[in-house]
Amino acid sequence: MDAARTTDVVVIGGGQAGLAMSHSLTDRSIDHVVLERAEVANSWTTERWDSLRTLTPNWMSRLPGFSYDGDDPNGYMTAGEVAAYLESYRRSFGAPVRTGVEVQRIRTLDRSHVVETSEGPWFARSVVMATGACSQPRVPAIAADLPGNIQQLTPTAYRNPAQVAPGAVLVVGASASGLQIADELSRSGREVTLAVGDHVRLPRTYRGMDIHWWMQTTGLLDERFDEVEDLARARRLPSLQLVGSPEQRDLDLNTAAANGVNPVGRLAGIRAGRAQFSGSFANMCTSADLKQNRLLDEIDEYAASHGLDAEIGPTWRPAPTSVGRPALELDLRSVGSVVWATGFRPTYPWLDESLVDGRGQLVHDGGVLAVPGLYVLGLPFMRRRKSSFIDGVGPDAEELAAHLVGHLERSVAGAA
Amino acid sequence: MSITEATTTSVDNGVNVEALLGAREALTAAPPAARFTFSATNEWVNGTHSRTTVEKFFGLGEEQSHRRPYTVDTDHPEIFAAEDNGPTPPEIVLIGLAGCLTAGVASVAQNRGIQLHSVRATVVGSTDLAGILGIDPDVRNGYSSIRVSYQIDADASREELQAVVAQSQKRSAVFDIVTNPTTVVVEVV
Known part of the structure; x- marks a missing residue:
């Protein structure tokens, strides 16, 4: 010993x-x-x-x-x-x-x-x-229902598009990791379906300042655990749909869709070789848009009450999330890989x-x-x-x- | 009634939020008590007409009961050569969805201190009978889409009401049942 x-x-x-x-x-x-x-x-x-x-x-x-x-x-x-x-x-x-x-x-x-x-x-x-x-990446139990020939990855194992098995890709989860990976795979020429549940959407910059500068300045980031209304919920909150890029580009469901990503509802089940998606997609998007605009309203109120309006850019609002007609099913025979971006524990x-x-x-x-x-x-x-x-x-x-x-x-x- | 008629009375939508929050707290501490079983018994009457009764259910660790039994007749309309003794079963689903979402709207509004004056929902389910009649295998049996439109008169902004309706969907049992797959086992005993 x-x-x-x-x-x-x-x-x-x-x-x-x-x-x-x-x-x-x-x-x-x-x-x-x-x-x-x-x-x-x-x-x-x-x-x-x-x-x-x-x-x-x-x-x-x-x-x-x-x-x-x-x-x-x-x-x-x-x-x-x-x-x-x-x-x-x-x-x-x-x-x-x-x-x-x-x-x-x-x-x-x-x-x-x-x-x-x-x-x-x-x-x-x-x-x-x-x-x-x-x-540890969190992978839902339905992962076991996937056909065995489909590659399964998590954000900690994913490196780049070349590593992903040929065929279409299903990315599950639309927080920072899932949305970034879906966007990257789509831009590399892959056919990408993105299953979207509860998510938090914000623009990269607002009125000329990084959104995190605003979250710090308004005191949001300093909110304490013994003051917040629903701590369990606050701790479960998914990461913001953001990407750090030299050009400070926005990353949300609209920009990802413009890059070719197909957003659909939350992955609800796998039946008879098909992935089934929830019909709640529209509500997920509406909720995220409302939440985003409430935060931007708070920022505007802060800026007005602190006399910042003259120093910073004008108010604006990101375009509402375009819902379109999301598919409710995906034939898994075309899918080579599934990326579980469903959080960590x-x-x-x-x-x-x-x-x-x-x-x-x-x-x-x-x-x-x-x-x-x-x-x-x-x-x-x-x-x-x-x-x-x-x-x-x-x-x-x-x-x-x-x-x-x-x-x-x-x-x-x-x-x- | 308008928003300018300022009222000093507290918000009352007839929802006992304190009881709901108390239940949430109690059931967090005792997870098995939160497991409920709802059941219904269905009796064929004649043709496509049948009658379903709900009375007892299980929850909080023991047998529970409605104030009295409730029965619902379902049938098909006369254009399907039936007697139209009640709503069609797919319409019952719309009834369930509307009832559930509106209950949620009242509860969420109460919890957020929003006084409701009137709430009216129109629920439209679109379906193509080529599915259930077996005409086209690519057409599903169920609704291809459901649209719910709320007209709400309340002491709140449009955005606040949108948020109430969004939250109601997030906490709705029937919305979840309708939007997500559920394992269903049907057997003959």
Whole structure:
């Protein structure tokens, strides 16, 4: 058996969340270690498609003690650039990252936690799980009904159109990932059907400013988990239909359709070699248009009440989503590949089952678990709307670090 | 009545939103209680005329009952050489859809503090009998499309009412039944 390793805090995951927490702990002179299964920012280098860029502009990449200082603040980083950015962050304060260490199990003893890893056990008084919200693509059960000869991909496995089996493609899910992949496949000459459920639509820029600038400026991104009306719903909200591109182009169902994508209703079932789509497509589009216009109305009200109208562009509204006559069925004999862009779920295979609810979701209060000393970081709307953003994880890390210090002090006092 | 007739009374569409929200909370805490079974018994009368009764259903963990049994007669119209003793079954589907969506409109409006004065929906289902008569195998039996048009007089903007109607569809059982495939098993016992 390896010699026991002891520290105050074990942070699991060397991405934006783990590094932000490491910085917050370093600031507080708390002994800790960051365990990373591969390399820093691993999922950015190994689980993203080639053309992917961030949805938020470069200036919006602020982490505790670090920010973007390149020459394209209004651009959008490629996945490789994000990985390089996070590696620079790690170096900037010498984060104690141990790479190539796989966590196998967390056991809680009386006052401490044992983190069993591929390099042996770590003993710590606190553990922060910072493995992100996208550890596993969510694939619906009906995937099992697809004929076996059809290739099935997820956004973490998709790289580029050349990799996709010949034939037509069915992309399921029209949030950022699904819509971007459908658009890219269609522009590469593939016949693409896009199954569309609930989605959130917004223009890339509005009145001359990036939509995320507006969401930050109006306070939307700082909305807190203990203030929002329906937290479970806010956490389920699909990602915005946006793409980060040098020309700041819009990406919505209208632009995708103009590029040849066939949007249809939500995938409802697979019967007798045919995919069946819900007849609710029109309502999905109407709901998204209404939601979008309500947000743009709020932005206009904010601009007017803050005297911004003279400095920015005129008000406008994106064209309503064109519904057309969506197909209700697709003959799967023509389909070579199905891309499941149906969301992600975080997974904690090392955690005791009693800490997750009946649907496999971690039970936590703003990142604080019921077991003293256990924390999670980097989940959607964990403590604020921007929690899962590179730009948003910092304030969460700071607040959890403060809570964690309290726990360490209490556990010392309790032991005395 | 118009919006300018400002009223100080609170919104009342006759929907007990507090009870609905209470039920939502209670059923979140006790998922098995939320599992309901609705059932109907159908008795052939004569020709295409039959009579369906609903009375008991199961939910909240036990047998439940309507205030009294309700019966609905269905038949085909005289142009199909039938006696027209009631609506056709496809019309019953339109009735179900309209009833469900309008119940949702009232509930959502109540929850959003919107006073309704009148709500009228017209439901139009288009169908090609070449399907059920077996004339054209490419024509489906059911409606090729259904259009529901709402005329609503309420103390709210057009956009707010559109949002109420959209939300009603999102939470409607019959809208889901009509728009999505459902496994149906029919057997002879």
